[in-house]
Amino acid sequence: MMTENIKVGVSSCLLGNTVRYDGGHKRDRYITDTLSQYFQFVPVCPEVDSGMTVPREAMRLVGEIESPRLLTIRSGIDHTERMEDFCRRKIEELKKEDLCGFIFKSDSPSSGLYRVKVYTPSGMNSVRKGKGLFARAVAETFPLLPLEEEGRLHDAVLRENFIERVFSYRRWKDFLLEGPDYKKLIRFHTRQKLLLLAHSPRHYALLGKLVAGGKGLPPGELLSRYEEGFLEGLKSFATVKKNANVLHHLMGYFKTHLTRDEKAELLEVIKGYSGSLAPLTVPLTLVNHYVRKYDVAYLKGQVYLHPHPAELMLRNHV
Ligand code: SF4
Known part of the structure; x- marks a missing residue:
């Protein structure tokens, strides 16, 4: 099998791109040094690609576990609609990419796939039962696509x-x-x-x-x-x-x-x-x-x- 045509979506910060809210990245060496020899990565940063700046105010999910809002932590600005618009556009693009998998950044309110914190409106309590808004859109649109988070890839x-x-x-x-x-x-x-x-x-x-x-x-x-x-x-x-x-x-x-x-x-x-x-x-x-x-x-x-x-x-x- 030719491996250069194996396209895998990846959260952009995992490739070392400085797109995080604090101007940093979360480069994952297994992804950049090993998997990159076999997969062609399609990077996506839902926050920056939807027009947010670097650096930016950190965000979190608030409200219902299945349909939370995406709010900035300090000033409470609601970015849910911006993110949902982006997801709709990006999903249409990804349909043409012929992806064979997607690796998401854990814990992110946009990109986390499993157990993302969802806060109560008061912000006092949270449950680890959510999905980032973009990760949810990908999972719902491509139910058969192999999906994983970078941290879990360290489990053999x-x-x-x-x-x-x-x-x-x-x-x-x-x-x-x-x-x-x-x-x-x-x-x-x-x-x-x-x-x-x-x-x-x-x-x-x-x-x-x-x-x-x-x-x-x-x-x-x-x-x-x-x-x-x-x-x-x-x-x-x-x-x-x-x-x-x-x-x-x-x-x-x-x-x-x-x-x-x-x-x-x-x-x-x-x-x-x-x-x-x-x-x-x-x-x-x-x-x-x-x-x-x-x-x-x-x-x-x-x-x-x-x-x-x-x-x-x-x-x-x-
Ligand atoms: S976790 Fe997702 S939204 Fe956050 S910086 Fe990485 S790619 Fe961007």
């Missing part, structure tokens, strides 16, 4: 899941660009099977049924139902238990080729992974070795074995 499990979904979304978009038909969908699905099984056995089964009976459906409906199921399924985390299940499952494709020692060695490393003694990359390195050695065509085509560049080291955690 959340990071792996988010990046895997971004690459998967690009694969799906590339498939759509090829001019999909029923046969091509079967081929696409076949290659995703083990990846889906690792994330959600339920979606693996549902999509298997959908594709098997898909010839009777209008093509547009089949594709949109597949897209929804595929991207929803990948939201579930690929846990140790589910990955171990996939490893045992894929052993079935070459166990008749393996010598007794090879089989014992593979079972041993899977056991080590299941017991959290080794990262997923350990059994997968051995699996990939046997897939090459015994030339197992079905497994060679499985995205699960190479869902993202190995250099990102997303499967190296225990």
Whole structure:
């Protein structure tokens, strides 16, 4: 897969741009130094891009959790309508960007995705249950787009899941660009099977049924139902238990080729992974070795074995 066409939206201050209310930035090295090698970032600062100055008075959300106002803290100026106008315009632009994901700055009343503080009108109390106004607009408009906050990307499990979904979304978009038909969908699905099984056995089964009976459906409906199921399924985390299940499952494709020692060695490393003694990359390195050695065509085509560049080291955690 070409990676230069993987476009990901990002809160501008995370790239080191000095757009914060205090004239500073919140550069995130993982984003600027690592992910930038694979993703083309589309920066958005909803506050500056909607015409606010740098520096500016700090703001916060006030009122209803689902529909708060965006007010400056000291003088109480209401920027809600300005921000909502901006969101409407920006969302139309983003629809043309072909984004595969979005990384938001946490805690911001404009950009925070999870647990943003919403204050009572007196300003005395707050609950961490809100969403920044721009983040909410993106989440509501693009319900299948992988979304995350920068802080959560420092958790190995959340990071792996988010990046895997971004690459998967690009694969799906590339498939759509090829001019999909029923046969091509079967081929696409076949290659995703083990990846889906690792994330959600339920979606693996549902999509298997959908594709098997898909010839009777209008093509547009089949594709949109597949897209929804595929991207929803990948939201579930690929846990140790589910990955171990996939490893045992894929052993079935070459166990008749393996010598007794090879089989014992593979079972041993899977056991080590299941017991959290080794990262997923350990059994997968051995699996990939046997897939090459015994030339197992079905497994060679499985995205699960190479869902993202190995250099990102997303499967190296225990
Ligand atoms: S958090 Fe959002 S609104 Fe605030 S400076 Fe960063 S990009 Fe701009």
